[in-house]
Amino acid sequence: MSTGSSNIFRQIRESIINGEFHFNERLPSERDLADQFSAARGTIRTALEQLEQANLVRKKFGSGTFVSYNSQFEQEDIAEETSPLELIEARIAIEPHIVRLVISNANNRDIRKLEDALRGVMECQYNPNHFSSADEEFHLLLAHCTQNPLIIWIYQRINDIRSHSQWSHRKNHILTPRKIAAYNQQHKSLMEAIKSRDIEGASKLMEDHLLRAKADLLGNR
Amino acid sequence: MSTGSSNIFRQIRESIINGEFHFNERLPSERDLADQFSAARGTIRTALEQLEQANLVRKKFGSGTFVSYNSQFEQEDIAEETSPLELIEARIAIEPHIVRLVISNANNRDIRKLEDALRGVMECQYNPNHFSSADEEFHLLLAHCTQNPLIIWIYQRINDIRSHSQWSHRKNHILTPRKIAAYNQQHKSLMEAIKSRDIEGASKLMEDHLLRAKADLLGNR
DNA sequence: ATTGTATAGACCATAAATGAACCACTATCT
DNA sequence: AGATAGTGGTTCATTTATGGTCTATACAAT
Numbered sequence: 001m002s003t004g005s006s007n008i009f010r011q012i013r014e015s016i017i018n019g020e021f022h023f024n025e026r027l028p029s030e031r032d033l034a035d036q037f038s039a040a041r042g043t044i045r046t047a048l049e050q051l052e053q054a055n056l057v058r059k060k061f062g063s064g065t066f067v068s069y070n071s072q073f074e075q076e077d078i079a080e081e082t083s084p085l086e087l088i089e090a091r092i093a094i095e096p097h098i099v100r101l102v103i104s105n106a107n108n109r110d111i112r113k114l115e116d117a118l119r120g121v122m123e124c125q126y127n128p129n130h131f132s133s134a135d136e137e138f139h140l141l142l143a144h145c146t147q148n149p150l151i152i153w154i155y156q157r158i159n160d161i162r163s164h165s166q167w168s169h170r171k172n173h174i175l176t177p178r179k180i181a182a183y184n185q186q187h188k189s190l191m192e193a194i195k196s197r198d199i200e201g202a203s204k205l206m207e208d209h210l211l212r213a214k215a216d217l218l219g220n221r
Numbered sequence: 222m223s224t225g226s227s228n229i230f231r232q233i234r235e236s237i238i239n240g241e242f243h244f245n246e247r248l249p250s251e252r253d254l255a256d257q258f259s260a261a262r263g264t265i266r267t268a269l270e271q272l273e274q275a276n277l278v279r280k281k282f283g284s285g286t287f288v289s290y291n292s293q294f295e296q297e298d299i300a301e302e303t304s305p306l307e308l309i310e311a312r313i314a315i316e317p318h319i320v321r322l323v324i325s326n327a328n329n330r331d332i333r334k335l336e337d338a339l340r341g342v343m344e345c346q347y348n349p350n351h352f353s354s355a356d357e358e359f360h361l362l363l364a365h366c367t368q369n370p371l372i373i374w375i376y377q378r379i380n381d382i383r384s385h386s387q388w389s390h391r392k393n394h395i396l397t398p399r400k401i402a403a404y405n406q407q408h409k410s411l412m413e414a415i416k417s418r419d420i421e422g423a424s425k426l427m428e429d430h431l432l433r434a435k436a437d438l439l440g441n442r
Numbered sequence: 443a444t445t446g447t448a449t450a451g452a453c454c455a456t457a458a459a460t461g462a463a464c465c466a467c468t469a470t471c472t
Numbered sequence: 473a474g475a476t477a478g479t480g481g482t483t484c485a486t487t488t489a490t491g492g493t494c495t496a497t498a499c500a501a502t
Contacts, residue, residue: 026228078370078371078374081370082371086369086370086371089369090369090371090372092318093314093315093318093319093322094314094315097314097315098314101310101314146310148303148310149299149303149307150303150308150310150311150379150382151310151311151314154311154375157378
């Protein structure tokens, strides 16, 4: 059972798995491959169809054939390999304690800036994209209020991933006006707890807030 | 997503990451880049848009395209300006929840690897440097056991800073055999809590462990 | 003979790249 | 202050390259 096309299939598969062709890179055109393998274009096409069936490759009409195989070694970008669920788990890990540090370290000017930012979030109930970026800004500002450069830096990376995450595709499904209103209410309670210097209360509110976001994420898959 | 323009995207990205273009440096104009890559300006523009999307570059109307990539340069800065106290605060923020995730996600093989690593730490009671690096390894392994790539990545960065921190100068003063023995005892209790799947108990032990380390740090200034 | 595969060529529909022109803004020089 | 050159932002028609499809032919194995 060894036809010409399946030989070509095997050869290209090896090239992809060995990393000669990188993720998302365009393969040579069917006509070029036909030249390289001294085969007819139809033969190449059946080989490519097998590759597509094996999820190693995807074809784009009018554009080319692209590697869709993601080797473990070229996950150079942490943002690409972090799922929305994993992202929110990391936030659950760090943000409740961020709130503690905010209450310990923030001065009145910081608190005012937080309130300003929160007002900005509140105004975005009906636009998921605006809400999302205002929310990112608010949580990043919290990190800044810790005045801990390492935590600020870590949270900047988390925010990079938030804006890059696959989650953003589903944003419009998850962030209904109703959900946004709920989040805003949680933000408001959180802000009040921070202002009254209730460390454990605020931390718990942040944890609940994120657990709620996690539940929403899971419920809307 | 992936076309000829993304080849140019890749090339410029590599140039930026490899430091051929420095932070805040202006890239050649779109027209110049078009000449260099023998491509049309539109093709360059789509490549630059992808770079902007990846936060590697920002465009200034009428002025140019500037590198906004925070290379290892910025990470060096973070290591420099993060004090040992701030480092341990960040660890207090994240590690108790890491322990929770470990208990939720780790399999038996992970647990065995943790026990092996812990034995390695135990053997270092009389050498602060060895204890320190074995301890780093143990805590990093905990992060790995979460199986969350983002958390692993964050903890790797924390570990980078641990080994880079000003704290290492004072290590020999702080890490007396007596202190090391105390830490080992805490590690042992932690490990037992993990093995018995006691999520909140283990998390609390980790928090106590780090709070103790923080107190030792403050007491030895 | 039939079937399955490979070859060769032609044409189609689509997507991307091209090349040119123009606009709006910025920085610099006079 | 004004002029000027250089920059990114935008649009357009056109060209090029790509995968998708179809036909006819040749060859080998069953």
